[in-house]
Amino acid sequence: MFFGSATPDIKSYYRAVEENKITLLELTKRANNANLPKIEIIDLKQELANGNRSMLSNELYKSIEENLKEKRQTILFLNRRGYSTFIMCRNCGYTVKCKNCNISLTYHSYENKLKCHYCGYEEPVVKICPACHSDKIRYFGTGTQKLEQEIHKQFPNAKTIRMDIDTVTKKNSHEEILKKFRDENIDILIGTQMVVKGHHFPNVTLVGVIAADSSLNIDDYRANERTFQILTQVARTSRKRKR
Numbered sequence: 220m221f222f223g224s225a226t227p228d229i230k231s232y233y234r235a236v237e238e239n240k241i242t243l244l245e246l247t248k249r250a251n252n253a254n255l256p257k258i259e260i261i262d263l264k265q266e267l268a269n270g271n272r273s274m275l276s277n278e279l280y281k282s283i284e285e286n287l288k289e290k291r292q293t294i295l296f297l298n299r300r301g302y303s304t305f306i307m308c309r310n311c312g313y314t315v316k317c318k319n320c321n322i323s324l325t326y327h328s329y330e331n332k333l334k335c336h337y338c339g340y341e342e343p344v345v346k347i348c349p350a351c352h353s354d355k356i357r358y359f360g361t362g363t364q365k366l367e368q369e370i371h372k373q374f375p376n377a378k379t380i381r382m383d384i385d386t387v388t389k390k391n392s393h394e395e396i397l398k399k400f401r402d403e404n405i406d407i408l409i410g411t412q413m414v415v416k417g418h419h420f421p422n423v424t425l426v427g428v429i430a431a432d433s434s435l436n437i438d439d440y441r442a443n444e445r446t447f448q449i450l451t452q453v454a455r456t457s458r459k460r461k462r
């Protein structure tokens with residue numbers, strides 16, 4: 220049997236290197252001797268301190284602008300779908316959660332509904348707090364739908380396409396979206412980790428990872444490892460990436 224991975228998990232690596240149960244074969248060069256992308260990490264706390272309240276850092280904004288001018292393509296990666304990722308009452312702290320799973324519901328702007336991403340439960344938008352009856356219900360957190368809206372606001376002439384579970388609904392829509400992005404030279408592809416899986420786009424010279432550290436907080440003991448894997452894979456779709 221043969222396993223192949225750009226980012227083998229620690230368990231497999233341990234079995235190969237420490238226990239010698241698997242033979243390790245390493246590729247030390249990229250295909251075609253391509254250079255690895257240049258990576259910049261931008262601290263959004265610093266951006267906020269400098270008065271930038273947007274989800275895009277100044278550096279990423281400037282790079283997108285430059286890419287649009289040069290007719291190069293950009294991928295923006297945000298691993299949360301929907302519009303707002305949690306809904307809370309500012310008066311009493313009540314959070315709107317799924318009746319079945321007890322996790323926060325996500326607001327989906329296109330259908331104007333609240334959805335549970337685990338079991339699929341849906342309910343209408345909440346405007347009055349069910350606990351204290353105040354109207355101080357507020358929507359927080361950013362998903363791909365909100366990012367798409369923000370991009371339209373900041374770059375009104377950019378052509379965008381979004382890829383997440385909500386747009387990839389039919390059997391071939393995954394391939395169709397990627398084909399459209401490549402063939403029709405759409406400026407910006409916005410998506411969740413679906414955009415990562417081993418695609419090669421020669422005209423993509425910029426990959427922006429929004430809130431790259433957010434997946435460190437997921438409820439999984441492999442959170443660090445998973446974050447490393449996904450960021451490494453997303454970096455490989457470009458010659459350059461930014462957060």
Ligand SMILES: [Zn+2]
Pocket residue numbers: 317318319320321335336337338339340
């Ligand atoms: Zn649920």
Ligand SMILES: [Zn+2]
Pocket residue numbers: 308309310311312313348349350351352353
């Ligand atoms: Zn309340």
